[in-house]
Amino acid sequence: MPAVSLDNVTKIYGGDTVALRDVSFEIPEGEFVVLLGPSGAGKSTMLRVLNGLTQPTEGEVIIDQEPVHDERSEVGMVFQMHYLIESMSAFRNALTGALSRSNFAQSALTMYPEEDKRAALDALDTVGLLDEAGQRAGSMSGGQKQRVGIARALVQQPDLLLADEPVSSLDPKAAKDVMRYMKEAAKERNLTTIASLHQVNIAREFGDRFLGVRDGELIFDGDREDLTMDVVDQIYYGEDGKEQAEDLATTAPDRGEDDE
Numbered sequence: 001m002p003a004v005s006l007d008n009v010t011k012i013y014g015g016d017t018v019a020l021r022d023v024s025f026e027i028p029e030g031e032f033v034v035l036l037g038p039s040g041a042g043k044s045t046m047l048r049v050l051n052g053l054t055q056p057t058e059g060e061v062i063i064d065q066e067p068v069h070d071e072r073s074e075v076g077m078v079f080q081m082h083y084l085i086e087s088m089s090a091f092r093n094a095l096t097g098a099l100s101r102s103n104f105a106q107s108a109l110t111m112y113p114e115e116d117k118r119a120a121l122d123a124l125d126t127v128g129l130l131d132e133a134g135q136r137a138g139s140m141s142g143g144q145k146q147r148v149g150i151a152r153a154l155v156q157q158p159d160l161l162l163a164d165e166p167v168s169s170l171d172p173k174a175a176k177d178v179m180r181y182m183k184e185a186a187k188e189r190n191l192t193t194i195a196s197l198h199q200v201n202i203a204r205e206f207g208d209r210f211l212g213v214r215d216g217e218l219i220f221d222g223d224r225e226d227l228t229m230d231v232v233d234q235i236y237y238g239e240d241g242k243e244q245a246e247d248l249a250t251t252a253p254d255r256g257e258d259d260e
Helices: 043-050 090-101 104-108 114-126 142-155 172-189 200-206 229-237 241-248
Strands: 004-013 017-027 032-036 058-063 075-078 160-164 192-196 209-214 217-222
Touching (some): 017 058, 032 043, 043 192, 114 142, 172 192, 172 200
16 A cells, blocks of 8 residues: 555645646655756645645545545654754754653653654764754754754654655755755665655755646656656646747756756
8 A cells, every 4th residue: 555645635725726727746755856946846845734734625636545634743854944943952952852742740840751852863863963962052053953853753753754845945966965865764664755856956966756746736657767857847837848948058057956
């Protein structure tokens, strides 16, 4: 059975704005999927539907054979903005991933079981930050903060990890570091992962499978060999994308680096 499936999912906002149109796919356990598409294509809506924050207008989302009807604690999320508490240490920030398993009194008093503390340290180790566990988050680099965000999601012990443009604000080296640690964490934990990215070269380097979304429709589903530049141009520029991309090449010869 697939770990994740969307079955004819459509999402309409305000009665006439179609964010997703009849999207269907299945993802097996442990696969690392990269979601590609221009701004406004429907990528963020797809992630919100997957984590239960948004309900589809039509169709069904199933995770681990259970329909998704509301926010799911077993779905971890890595955001574009890391949303760390900068006055707290990396360890304390990672530990907040266990809040969904703590009662109100424990949460209010920041009291956690020893197993949660060990999980936070283990997660920081997974993302290469064990030695920085005591460092205040506000003094960390952007790449380090995002890796703490990944650690926090891992402490949640999710069955599915979603990442919404997790490296869009980072320089290329930091972006690759973050993606490398995320990919290693997913492999180590056999964690099904869906990451939305703009940077096509980084997507190619780390993705196992690629979903291309344009105007709310799933127009591509394939592996690295299938993700040719012609396909990329179609995802980002439409049917006449190749001609437009060639016209842009003189002003943006390295569009693969920062393509949106």
